[in-house]
Amino acid sequence: MRITMSAIKVNVLLVLLFTLVFNWPIFLHFYHALSRLDHVKVGFVLSIPLVLLAALNLVFLPFSIKYLLKPFFSLLILLGSLASYAMLKYGIVFDQNMVQNVVETNAGEASSYLNASVLTWFMLTGVMPTLCLLLLKIEYPTRWYKGVGLRLGGMGLSALLIFAVGALYYQDYASVGRNNHTMAKEIVPANYVAGIFKYVKTSFFTPAMPFLALGTDAVVAAEGHSKPTLMFLVVGETARSKNYSLNGYEKHTNAFTDQEPGLISFSHVRSCGTATAVSVPCMFSNMTRREYDENRARHQDGLLDVLQHGGVGVLWKENDGGCKGVCDRVPTLVVEPKEHPELCKGDSCYDAVLLKDLDQQIAGMKPGNKLVAFHLMGSHGPTYFRRYPASERAFVPDCPRSDIENCTNEELVNTYDNTIRYTDKVIGQLIATLKGLEQDYNVGLIYLSDHGESLGAMGLYLHGTPYKFAPDDQTVVPMLTWMAPRSAQEDGLNLDCLKQEAQAKRFSQDNLFHSVLGIMNVKTSAYDGALDLFKPCRRGV
Template structure:
């Protein structure tokens, strides 16, 4: 009897594996179903009861396609390990692995990946990944002669289809209506959704014929003519994971902008991001395409805003303390901060953003007297290890969350540690402004800051970022955008500052405005420039 229990037929192995995926890896899916039921209280309880069966039948049918001798064990071991990670992200943080998140994952570096390793993630991998993978490895799967095995598999698959057909016969309209009202359901099905997204990413980036590269703005010309003879200097600070609702400037009730509040920054209200993850937002915000027509494959095959500035004779430098520029800065001077470069500010795994201030000092000390754009890509509020984003002396809001499994911190602790990152970024911005003020004898300086996307901190059960844009909460898409403009810059570039402050207060901005705003600020004229998207154009005399 025990021997029979240990020995599994292929079909029994398939069905048991499918049940495991339904009962464990799809727990987040049933959480979404529960929310859907709460919105639709008159739903038939028998229909709801069929959902686990429907999913088990469907997965069993799909899994049968891969239960081939010599393939079955390595395939399901790898699939189970991957599904374990996806399940943990969805269960703990409500993160969905769609195409954008897959793209972000592929572009995550080693140091960034380690930030997600904690006790909870290790235990999850042990219990739902490694242990089941070991049991799959040890399973005694018995194979019959080829044609007999094939017949049994076909009959099994037909039985699964019959089960699906019977459920659909009685509840097709219910499934259709419930699915329309809860479109996000399909994104939580493990493993089909993340496998589909990963397959699409691999196809787009590795299997399709590369798109011919398209230069943009080769006609670009710098038409600035500052009467005082000083060149323009713009420092663009690109933030990471900063959301506007945690900014004092946007109505937040904590002093998260204490460092810049007396520096006369202009606050652009109601600004939205192009995506909810760096791998999407960063190339999108510098591309000629807007969010609605953005295509990552085309974006990587054409010039960016910094390339057009470079074509126009503007000196462009990119300094990165985050996860890289995602191709945006590949054709201009760029430096990624060495994580061992400063023993006081770097640990070998990360650097505090103050390291960029030192790099800015070095650059300004030897800067050419020509129109220049310097991009500082900060690590800002990158989670989940928010507590590693600010030095101890900038730990102003306490108690904070001194751990990476942020879901186990209290709401106040989590909010405090995130707010510390915002306040620290505000300090970085204030120091950039001070350094630019000290350059006014040589340059007409200005500063522009905006974040790549926002962050969820437990609202509606969601953490971190990367949600599909169609269902992303405002916490992940509403971002801060700030500007500081020196008196000489505004005067020599004919900017009406009162007009700009009034225009900024009206709101309605997005990453779509960045491309043309950069060209406009630096007086670069080209056929690809669209004045209607330049947020400074209406206030330029």
């Protein structure tokens, strides 16, 4: 026998589900903020759930109509369940960029987030309430005007309650809101619905923009160079600067490169975003972070295109699920896990796979100056333990599971540090490859991570926090350069000067575009010498 319930009562239950279950993270945030205050009004504290109940009731009632209620709220419940888990466990804040990050996550990455905890939460708070809603027999008013009247009455009472609380405690809400800016993005379902709306609008309903060819005047100035240049550009994933022993970290995470002559670590580098979908297109564009526009970046040439315009041979090697558009117009090799069973497990491969057949691939590129870009899997979470082989478990105990919130902090940090150390090993191997080719090329390497990672500090895990709220853990990234001494000398680059610059000055991903053009000796109107971090240390430039 099916249970029968009126549409208004169903709406009340939905409001209670979203308020008391899916919005539990914002209550925790609210009361954490209040616990830091010296004086708190009891009435203000008690009003918080009432305001949220009233606000959700005000928003939900217009959608509690026949033929719309069940499909609309079923989708909202399923998404709300996943969003609330991510917020509760990882401190993730949903906005347009986070929605984009989720949409552009491939199947292999998505599977790394699956574990018993999330599946249990999703079944209990998402699937079961949705099934109950679908099986429920809902009674609607027999006259349309009665239904409209009931909804308008409920909305009016909700608005009146919000107005009354605002009149009494407006200053209290304003004060807490000013000091906790992310709260506005933590209300379920408003946060992910707004994020989805903005993402869809930007991605599918933005007026078409003509493609802008950039740097078509580029040429390679090879005067004074006895050999062509071969540069490795290594794009890191989810590495943060503070965990580099080269930058003062107490663990020996740079065991393979810290004694390498010519290697320089830049200790103060900011990312363009807090997620790959933002940072990678931004760092390969000629735009700075402050002026960066995603739609514009998709419709103009990037760094690799400009290099090609100048006659530089370019190759992109992919091990991280996609280049986010920056390699669309250059030769690209995507790692296929099934072709390298010794270095791959399932859909994920260790970054050492990028060295496979590298010498032959370089030989097969067009003659002259060459740049090979490597997109690493790096420290991609939450399954950090899958980024390094068992032989590279230098820091133990580690955390061999995806529900990282259930690991101790020591285990979690050890696992993450193992990924940093393994990346360092791969960079050391790439440098060794370059040394073997030094007879034929002037060789060098640049490594730059796309963004950092939170490992539990301030209750945050992973990355993707809106940039203006993001901690340094997510925005301060490692950057390394290595030049063979003879190559640096031929290029007029003073490595001692560059080392001093790396320690004394602050840089960002804004510098990558122009620095690579500069070190590759590409002359073009798209180049801005003020953003070339090598320029102050190059003779005659």
